[in-house]
Amino acid sequence: MTQLKEPNRKNETTKLMTLIQAINDGMRLILAEDNRTIILGEDIGKNGGVFRATEGLQEQFGDDRVVDTPLSEAGIIGTSIGLAVNGFRPVAEIQFLGFIYPAYEQIMTHVSRIRMRSMSRFTVPMVIRAPYGAGIRAPEIHSDSTEILFTHMPGIKVVCPSTPYDAKGLLIAAMEDPDPVLVLEPMKNYRSKREEVPVGKYTVEIGKGKIVREGSDVTLIAWGAMISIAEKAAEQAEKQGISCEIIDLRTLYPIDRDIIAESVQKTTRAVIIHEAHHTGGLGNDIVSIINDTSFLYLRAPIERVTGFDVPVPFFTLEEHYLPTPARVVEGIEKVLHF
Amino acid sequence: MEHNYPIKRIVDDKGFLVDMSFQKQIDEQLVRNLYYHMLRIRTFDRKAINLQRQGRLGTYAPFEGQEAAQVGSALALNAEDWVFPTYRDHGATITFGKNMATTFLYWNGRVEGCVAPADKNIFPPAVPIATQLPHAVGAAWAEKRRGTQNAAIAYFGDGATSEGDFHEGLNFASVFKVPVVFFNQNNGYAISVPIEKQMNSATIAQKSVAYGMPGYRIDGNDCFAVYFETKKAFDYARSGNGPTLIEAVTWRKGAHTTADDPSKYRSEEQGKNFVDPLIRLELFMKNYGYWNDEWIQAAQEKTTSEVEAAVVEMEKFPPPNVADVFDHVYAEMPAQLVEQKQAYLAHLGRL
Numbered sequence: 001m002t003q004l005k006e007p008n009r010k011n012e013t014t015k016l017m018t019l020i021q022a023i024n025d026g027m028r029l030i031l032a033e034d035n036r037t038i039i040l041g042e043d044i045g046k047n048g049g050v051f052r053a054t055e056g057l058q059e060q061f062g063d064d065r066v067v068d069t070p071l072s073e074a075g076i077i078g079t080s081i082g083l084a085v086n087g088f089r090p091v092a093e094i095q096f097l098g099f100i101y102p103a104y105e106q107i108m109t110h111v112s113r114i115r116m117r118s119m120s121r122f123t124v125p126m127v128i129r130a131p132y133g134a135g136i137r138a139p140e141i142h143s144d145s146t147e148i149l150f151t152h153m154p155g156i157k158v159v160c161p162s163t164p165y166d167a168k169g170l171l172i173a174a175m176e177d178p179d180p181v182l183v184l185e186p187m188k189n190y191r192s193k194r195e196e197v198p199v200g201k202y203t204v205e206i207g208k209g210k211i212v213r214e215g216s217d218v219t220l221i222a223w224g225a226m227i228s229i230a231e232k233a234a235e236q237a238e239k240q241g242i243s244c245e246i247i248d249l250r251t252l253y254p255i256d257r258d259i260i261a262e263s264v265q266k267t268t269r270a271v272i273i274h275e276a277h278h279t280g281g282l283g284n285d286i287v288s289i290i291n292d293t294s295f296l297y298l299r300a301p302i303e304r305v306t307g308f309d310v311p312v313p314f315f316t317l318e319e320h321y322l323p324t325p326a327r328v329v330e331g332i333e334k335v336l337h338f
Numbered sequence: 339m340e341h342n343y344p345i346k347r348i349v350d351d352k353g354f355l356v357d358m359s360f361q362k363q364i365d366e367q368l369v370r371n372l373y374y375h376m377l378r379i380r381t382f383d384r385k386a387i388n389l390q391r392q393g394r395l396g397t398y399a400p401f402e403g404q405e406a407a408q409v410g411s412a413l414a415l416n417a418e419d420w421v422f423p424t425y426r427d428h429g430a431t432i433t434f435g436k437n438m439a440t441t442f443l444y445w446n447g448r449v450e451g452c453v454a455p456a457d458k459n460i461f462p463p464a465v466p467i468a469t470q471l472p473h474a475v476g477a478a479w480a481e482k483r484r485g486t487q488n489a490a491i492a493y494f495g496d497g498a499t500s501e502g503d504f505h506e507g508l509n510f511a512s513v514f515k516v517p518v519v520f521f522n523q524n525n526g527y528a529i530s531v532p533i534e535k536q537m538n539s540a541t542i543a544q545k546s547v548a549y550g551m552p553g554y555r556i557d558g559n560d561c562f563a564v565y566f567e568t569k570k571a572f573d574y575a576r577s578g579n580g581p582t583l584i585e586a587v588t589w590r591k592g593a594h595t596t597a598d599d600p601s602k603y604r605s606e607e608q609g610k611n612f613v614d615p616l617i618r619l620e621l622f623m624k625n626y627g628y629w630n631d632e633w634i635q636a637a638q639e640k641t642t643s644e645v646e647a648a649v650v651e652m653e654k655f656p657p658p659n660v661a662d663v664f665d666h667v668y669a670e671m672p673a674q675l676v677e678q679k680q681a682y683l684a685h686l687g688r689l
Contacts, residue, residue, distance in 0.1 A: 074472065075509065079479060085476075086459075086481065087484075109469060116666045
């Protein structure tokens with residue numbers, strides 16, 4: 001039941017960073033390195049973004065590379081498409097995932113399919129960053145976790161880091177990817193934890209999950225803000241003598257099927273945790289992956305601990321919407337005592 | 339508002355110059371170029387309808403009546419400019435340099451039909467209405483940032499002005515002063531809905547006021563007005579002044595698509611006041627001594643044989659490649675997609 005050590009970064013210069021600082025650092029590095037990079041969004045310039053993700057970037061790189069746009073999500077994504085097909089590498093910030101819906105048409109009908117429609121003549125190497133998730137007592141509509149709308153969409157990749165290290169590495173990988181990538185940033189994790197992050201450039205491979213806790217009785221599969229819930233549940237379960245393995249999926253499309261299959265075949269049980277709504281949630285895809293790869297290894301039906309099929313409630317009730325360690329522990333007990 | 343945006347004309351319905359200041363700028367080369375391309379795309383358009391009726395082409399969106407708007411604007415562009423068309427602007431894209439056989443392929447359900455020649459910046463036609471306006475803004479913005487003299491044109495119809503993306507595109511363009519021309523073809527109808535049910539404003543051109551950009555209302559069936567006004571807007575854009583909105587008033591003579599029956603929503607009488615753009619140019623050519631039977635006949639023969647050759651090329655095109663279903667979604671295919679492709683190809687192999 002050992003906590004896995006962070007990768008050996010002895011030879012690298014590191015700095016203690018929060019997740020939001022790591023995001024800022026990643027953008028700063030690529031802005032300096034690649035003059036095709038252009039950051040667009042609402043309040044991202046002088047104000048440095050409502051979460052300060054772009055703090056200081058306009059000052060350093062100018063208002064034609066870190067651009068305060070009109071309040072217009074479809075306009076931000078639509079013009080980013082034009083910039084991207086004409087040689088630039090836009091990084092568009094959508095202030096909250098719950099506000100991305102006006103741009104949904106642009107993402108669904110153009111961002112994700114220009115490569116296909118033009119047989120790769122035109123491509124859209126752009127990044128869309130969006131803070132997501134509940135649990136920070138934000139006003140209504142600010143707390144959505146609708147990753148499935150985008151994982152269901154062919155032509156775009158979706159990543160969701162839970163740590164500062166992964167946030168910077170995945171963001172840089174996204175900025176260098178030849179295809180569009182949606183980076184979902186768990187607001188709850190923005191400042192919840194600091195860790196040593198290399199100050200230089202590195203990437204975390206898109207499409208690769210990570211074992212963040214090794215165990216032998218049950219595999220917990222989660223991402224983003226749900227990792228800390230899974231960790232707390234694992235600690236409680238350990239007191240009952242249950243050994244939990246935790247996978248931080250990190251990329252939601254394309255999903256790392258191998259890491260899921262390998263872990264579940266070892267533990268023979270799985271609990272999937274996500275804060276998105278239950279029906280049609282990504283958990284269903286993960287159940288399918290386990291079904292396809294590991295059905296005969298299972299000793300119990302797979303359990304899903306998720307948000308409910310209701311809009312994310314106003315914040316005085318959001319704790320009753322979000323999966324809790326206690327709900328996860330119940331899920332673990334259920335699969336253990338099947 | 340309407341009186342602020344009178345319809346600009348250079349040539350009237352009878353083919354006489356109404357603005358003599360253009361007399362020197364109109365020469366034989368321009369006249370023949372305009373006539374040739376309008377004839378060429380009309381020949382294409384009529385052939386496409388025939389092919390559809392014979393079951394040799396899929397559903398097709400005809401543009402007859404809009405040739406002056408499409409050819410006049412397309413000929414006003416520089417070769418390096420960007421074109422963002424809709425599904426009814428293949429007259430403009432063919433004129434600008436898109437291959438005719440490729441265009442037929444598009445209407446025959448082939449993705450190859452979206453691909454323009456490598457030296458022509460022609461975007462695949464926008465199907466969701468008005469979505470291409472922000473794209474044109476972005477591409478033009480990129481040209482501005484690189485310091486080139488290139489600009490972009492976004493084609494769109496009257497219905498598109500009701501969409502959010504129309505406003506978002508115009509707003510971004512004017513805020514960032516990008517070199518883009520918003521070229522509206524007001525053909526009177528968005529499928530079955532007439533312009534007066536589409537909007538409460540008297541003109542589309544006046545919407546430019548809200549964005550602090552110039553707006554011009556022109557006779558879209560007068561190829562000279564279209565050509566010179568579009569050129570003017572491009573000069574304005576290339577000089578760093580930003581966007582222009584042009585409303586070219588025209589008429590869709592035919593159906594929305596070959597699957598549409600306009601008699602359900604339009605009377606026979608409607609549109610009769612529009613003189614056909616080719617007839618208008620023909621009258622002009624006769625009035626001013628540009629008409630030459632021999633040249634006209636040669637142009638007819640040349641365009642007809644070009645269209646026929648394009649049909650042959652389209653019909654001889656190799657059958658679609660199943661791998662294309664999978665191969666152009668990502669630069670590098672994700673493992674799950676590789677698996678889906680292999681499984682499907684294996685399934686086909688067993689049949």
